Amino acid sequence: MNKSIQLKIENQVATITLNRPEVFNSFNREMALQLQDTLDACEKNDSVRAIVLTGNGKAFCAGQDLKEVTSPELNPGFKKILEEHYNPIITRIRHIEKPVIGAINGVAAGAGANIALACDVVVAHEKVSFIQAFSLIGLIPDSAGTFFLPRLIGFQKASALAMLGDKVSAEEAERIGMIYKVLPFDNFEEEVNKLALKMANMPTKALGLIKKSLNQSLTNNLEQQLALESKYQIEAASTEDYAEGVSAFMEKRKPEFKGR
Template sequence: MTTVLVERHPGWLSITLNRPERLNSLNDEMHAALRAALTEAREDSSCRAVLLTGSGRGFCAGQDLSERLRAPDAAAPDLGHTVETFYNPLIRQLRSLPKPIVCAVNGVAAGAGVNIALACDIVIAGKGARFVLSFAKLGLIPDSGGTYHLPRLVGEARARGLALLGEPLSAETAADWGLIWKTVEDENLHEEAFSLAKHLSEQPTFGLGQIKSALNASSHNTLDQQLDLERDLMRRAGQTDDYAEGVAAFIEKRKPHFSGLG
């Protein structure tokens, strides 16, 4: 069975993790397929937004631990190699994609599954979803950017509690804490996610990519550096046809028709 399903829609791409019998836990094959789908989204000029979700009753349970079982006399696995080879490139690819990524969390997101969701741009979850930073219960640390994104999203105190205790966090609490954008009724999740991806695919894509670049840089820039970056990105955005179209549509009181091009 294909571990990642890719479906084309007018202007956007849906990517579905597809190992429902394993709660969409990640193995090497799924990593390769997911990264290939994201590369396709980057290189396809007709794709202006991405929706990432999971099939079945969960979004992603993180690493498939059945692939980490070892005989008593075998050498310990090099998990640093796994992180460097698979997870770090995936998170970098998600964060640097110059197109908005919507993540729809259905059911459980655990371990790296949480942090993959947090690397996306807008996360919505069904009210029955749960987020579980389960690393501590295995003697591990949150990888896939977890120690980076968590304190920035929810503050250090809550990040420490989530990481050290590994207790499930409800979707509604996740939204209240600012971990995700919002929750919706479970039965409406995919309809809401599709609508959001479609909306983003009709917006000024180049400008949205510039917003992503600016927000990504803000975590390490000084205020002066960020002001200079805003100036430079604004200069480039102001030269696009989409900016001209947005102004014209505003003045003419009509819906804009953006090309998405830079």
């Protein structure tokens, strides 16, 4: 298997690394399909309780590899790129009932920025920047950029960033609610690992139900969401982890969740 996607599983955390550093981890067809397969494998693996998505080298992801789309021999065409590459990646990230942490290690541009924003918890170090680079070459944001960005930061700010293609620093991204938190550059990997281990040891079924609830809140009305909360709360209350959480609280001890 070509190593344009690397996978490491340790301590119930799966770390998926985009690994085309020579082109700033920009996507070609091979890498896009490998990422989908890797996400599927992590979803099916019961020993995986948290997923970290990051990049190798100086960039997280520069988006689409433009050499591919400008090559007469290699160009899959935008219809195939969107319907077979990026759209399935976004839906997988959102539908996996496990937390997906976007550990943004460098510039995230174009589709790379929007894949980052689709993750459940997004952290970046202070040297990172995000850019909706599409309009700068005559395109529109894809990979759910027009869906998530206005919901994260508001319509007006999203409209400006999408149209102007301004670069947003990690600090600014945290300030406006685009990402969860900025972590120190010098011990970024260590801090990401702490976060991932914490989430891997939380009640996985409940986190999955939180994710499903938030997904549906994007289109539900109030009454629909209240009904959904009732349904999922009953489901959460039937898990082993809920029983353990209550017991630990009553016994004044730290809970030991098993993800069941």
